[in-house]
Amino acid sequence: MPVTTTALAHADDLADFVAASPSSYHAAEEVARRLQAAGFARLREEDAWPAQPGGRFVVVRDGAVIAWTTPADAVATTPAHIFGAHTDSPGFKLKPQPTTGSAGWLQAAVEVYGGPLLNSWLDRELRLAGRLALADGRVVLADTGSLLRLPQLAVHLDREANSALALDRQFQTQPVWGLGDPSQADILAELARSADVEAGEIRGYDVLIADSARGAVFGKDQAFFASGRLDDLASVHAAVVALENSAETPSHISVLAAFDHEELGSGSRSGAAGPFLEDVLARVYAGLGADDVQRRQAFAASWCLSSDVGHSVHPNYAAKHDPVVRPRLGSGPILKVNANQRYATDAVGAAAWRAWCEKAGVRSQEFVSHNSVPCGSTIGPITATRLGIRTVDVGIPILSMHSARELAGVSDLHELTRVAAAFFA
Template sequence: MPVTPDALIHAEDLADFVAASPSSYHAAAETARRLKDAGFERLREEDAWQVTPGGRYLVVRDGATIAWTLPADAVATTPAHIFGAHTDSPGFKLKPQPTTGSRGWLQAAVEVYGGPLLNSWLDRELRLAGRLALADGRVVLADTGALLRLPQLAVHLDRGVNNNGLALDKQAETQPVWGLGDASEADVLAELAASADVSAADIRGYDVMIADSARGAVFGRDDAFFASGRLDDLASVHAGVVALERAGSAESGPIAVLAAFDHEELGSNSRSGAAGPFLDDVLSRVYDALDADSSQRRRALASSWCLSSDVGHSVHPNYAQKHDPVVQPVLGSGPILKLNANQRYATDALGSAAWSAWCDTADVVTQEFVSNNNVPCGSTIGPITATRLGIRTVDVGIPILSMHSARELAGVSDLHDLTRVAGAFFAG
């Protein structure tokens, strides 16, 4: 699809969003900040909620954010349209006793998080980012900016690397350098503490990730491409945020919900993951505020929809045999509808028809995605949400290349089109 000026503006805004979201905790905070600026009221789970028709609200749980708008005519049986995504991305997480090193190098001890393409993290300027739990009970966000690097062994010392390939040892060969000196006299936590303007001595716990520090960029012929870290799945989170910002306070229609979960890359089994109780907790409190009894709530959910939005594979020009021989989505040709016979995606015939209608409303062309039978299919939050709540669920997203790389590749027009369909979906 042609790249419009609006699509280019959208891509630059996505670059800002990703830059502000080096960890799931930052992504949740940035989502909340943007929506608060758009007029959403932030609620605390510990408090009693005053939720009324016509209002716009959000709540943050750890690295996840759920936000919603109630139409002015909302009643106990008003359905919800839930746009689901996830805030975490594959990479590395800081271990306990994180300051290591040898032979004059300072290193950081890290653990593999999810399923990253390990080689893609080599020779990049990396940042440490996440949350710090302090002695006084506060939790603060920290972000060092560019601090670390995983230097690759020179070809002169590994003469067969271009013929035999490079397979990194996950323990011995993925510990990044961050300085020079004696590890017994340094503390990588001090770098994190300084970035948050707190004392390292006050840190009692931390959840800290490594993230690529390079900004997202538009490039290619006719500005067709957008490359960035963490497009899986911040591209979808951003699409939901922008669509919800633009939705305004509707007079009628469904309850528009953005559910940005954490820990999808690990299977979603956490209190802030899609398999946990977060979405159910929020929906229960919203319908309680609408005086819904258990029967009315079940009726509302039976009429509800969830769009589970995550990235999918574009056909790769150098590895076309890895894809289905017929169904081959490509960057720049529209968002994708994801299907799988074994319910790794939740899409069925009714969901396919609904997705087509939302795309038609938004004047967006769509593509289909299905896996090659010989290549195992990943999964998403879609089947989890459908199983947890019984909501009709459709798995969708954008096609990308280099999935789970430190820097992934998307189509500029697809990013904008996904947001447009999300807007039609929220409108009902």
């Protein structure tokens, strides 16, 4: 099926979104920026929140963001439609005492974050991005742009590189960023300069590495889209666009919950296993006059779409996939199923997902793992367990998952947004 001009425009907008979101902290702020421009009012957790229905609000906690719209006729038992995603991606995080080096090179001391494909980070331009906590109490975002590179050893010096490449996670993943004496340099100064502050003001930091290259469309009929951090900014972006363009007045509270730390298991104050979503929903329903029983009534009628990427069948490794259920790029979003509840989808959720896809005029595929190749998990089971809200795990199929640069289908990206819009509407 040919890729439409609308889908191509959507991919270009996603490329801008990813470029503006090199860290989870940047992603949360980019979501807030876009929704504020669309008329959402930004709130702080430490302030009292307005109670009147009809308002649009957004709140940021570290690298997580939750946004919602409350219809004018909402009551204490109005259900919620929650679209869940995550803002973090596998990669590397800057260590304490981060300026290091060897043999006349300046290097950055980094720790592996999550489960990246280590070799995918070789020989590409990289950027440092994250947040800096300053002496005066401020927290500012920093992004150096292209600064680092993780150079691979030449094949002349490693004749086994093409048959047995394995990087030592401590000694062979420290990228270079300059030449000189590490005792006379400070990589934090580069971050401070990018944030327009003094290096001496920095008292703490959460800084990660991201690919510098912008997302790009390519392939026959412009079918493919390659970018860093598609896992899971593709889902975050889909929900943001759906909220920005929402024209219908829904009969439910529409919620975007984009969590941090999914790649680490979600166990943090800003992760899906933490209290953030429950805290926000409690305050939203309190504003509607709901008591605890009424809020639980609302939850019983609510839905959560947990959207994260899944595996497309790989043409070079087809035996790694189920022999029958084989989702493919360009054939629509996926419904993720697992008998052991690594995904939260059940029969009722599958039926609801198909109804939303039909409403949006979108194709849908299924994903299930090969019995000998267990799947990972995501925020869906965590949200279902924590809140008791019926949850469906969905997403788009991709290749190169957890690579520094992942591969998606242009049409799938746009179709996920269309389903998100139907879910919110």
